[in-house]
Amino acid sequence: MTKRQAKEANREVGSVNKQEQRMSSLDIAAITGKEHKNVLRAIREMEPAWENECGLKFELTSERVKMPQGGVRLIPVFRLTKTESLYVATKFNDEARARLVLRWEQLELERLDRQHAQHEPKLLETEQELMRRTDEIRRGLIAVENAPSDGCMTVSQIAQMLGTTVKKLNKRLVKEGLQYWKSGGYKLTKRYAECEYAKERKFHYYALDGEKKERSYLVWTPAGMEMMRTIM
Numbered sequence: 001m002t003k004r005q006a007k008e009a010n011r012e013v014g015s016v017n018k019q020e021q022r023m024s025s026l027d028i029a030a031i032t033g034k035e036h037k038n039v040l041r042a043i044r045e046m047e048p049a050w051e052n053e054c055g056l057k058f059e060l061t062s063e064r065v066k067m068p069q070g071g072v073r074l075i076p077v078f079r080l081t082k083t084e085s086l087y088v089a090t091k092f093n094d095e096a097r098a099r100l101v102l103r104w105e106q107l108e109l110e111r112l113d114r115q116h117a118q119h120e121p122k123l124l125e126t127e128q129e130l131m132r133r134t135d136e137i138r139r140g141l142i143a144v145e146n147a148p149s150d151g152c153m154t155v156s157q158i159a160q161m162l163g164t165t166v167k168k169l170n171k172r173l174v175k176e177g178l179q180y181w182k183s184g185g186y187k188l189t190k191r192y193a194e195c196e197y198a199k200e201r202k203f204h205y206y207a208l209d210g211e212k213k214e215r216s217y218l219v220w221t222p223a224g225m226e227m228m229r230t231i232m
Contacts, residue, residue, distance in 0.1 A: 021107060023085050025078040026063065031103050032089075032096035036075075042091040043078050050087065058084060082108075086144055094148075101141050108137050142204060149199040152219035155186075161225075162232050169228070176231050185217050197224035 025043060029036040043058060051057050059079045064072045080088065082104050089097045112130050159169045170186065173179045178197065179186040188198050200216040207213055220228070 020081050021111065022059070022079040022081055023104075023107075024063070025080070026065075028080070028085060028088075028100065031099050032092055033099070034092070034096060039088075040076065040078070043080070043088050046088050046091065050084070090147070098145070101144055105137060105141055109134065138204065142202065146201050149201045149219050152199050152201070152221050153225060154217075154219055158220060158225055158228055162228065164232060169232070172231060173228075178227075179218065185215065188218060195223070196221055197227055 025039045026036055028034075029039045032039070047058050061077055061079060062074050063077045064074055067073050085100065086097075086104070089100050092100070112133055116127070116130055155169055155173075156166050159166045162169065170179070173186075174181070177189055178192050179188055181187075192198075198218045198220050201219045202214055202216045205213050205215070
C-alpha cells in the first residue's frame with residue numbers, strides 16, 4: 001500500500017469512527033500536570049508529521065473557561081483519540097506519560113464495564129470477552145511504556161556478542177561504576193544516568209493472590225553497547 005492509499009484509508013476510518021472516545025487537551029493538561037498552553041504547543045508541533053503520515057489533522061474546537069479574575073474566555077481546545085494523545089505524549093516526561101496511559105486504561109475498563117452491563121443475558125461470554133480485551137489493553141499499555149527502550153539489547157544478548165558470560169559482564173559493569181544491585185535487579189548509577197547508556201524495560205506479572213506486580217530491568221542502548229566494547 002502506498003502512502004497515498006494509506007492516507008485515503010485513514011480518512012475513511014476517521015469518517016466511520018466519529019464516535020470514538022476522545023480526550024480534550026484541557027483534560028490532558030489536568031492529568032499530566034502541565035499548563036494547557038504547553039500541551040497546545042506540543043500538539044501543534046507534532047500535528048504536521050501526523051497529518052503527513054495519516055492524512056488527518058487533529059480535531060480542533062473551542063471551550064469557554066472561567067478566568068481567575070472573573071468572567072469567561074473562549075480558548076482553542078484539541079480533542080484527541082487515544083492513539084493521537086499517546087503519540088503527542090511522547091513529547092512529555094516519563095511521569096506525565098505514565099499518568100496519561102493509566103487514565104486511558106481506566107477509561108477503557110470503564111467502557112468495558114458499561115458494555116458488560118448492556119449484555120447481561122450473555123454474562124459468561126461477556127466476562128470472557130472482558131478478560132480478553134483487558135489483556136489486550138494491558139499488552140498495549142506495556143508496549144507504550146516500553147517504547148523508549150525499542151532498539152536496546154539485554155545484557156545477555158550483549159554478553160553473547162562480546163564472547164563473555166552474563167555474570168562476568170555484570171560484574172565488570174559494577175566494577176566500572178555503571179550499575180549497582182538493588183531490589184532484585186541492576187540499576188544505572190546516578191553518575192551515568194544522563195549518558196543515555198541504558199533504559200528501563202518493564203514487565204507485569206500476577207502474584208498467586210491475583211495482585212498485579214511490576215518489575216523492570218536494564219536494557220542497553222547502542223551507546224551503552226559501544227561503551228561495553230571499550231571496557232571489555
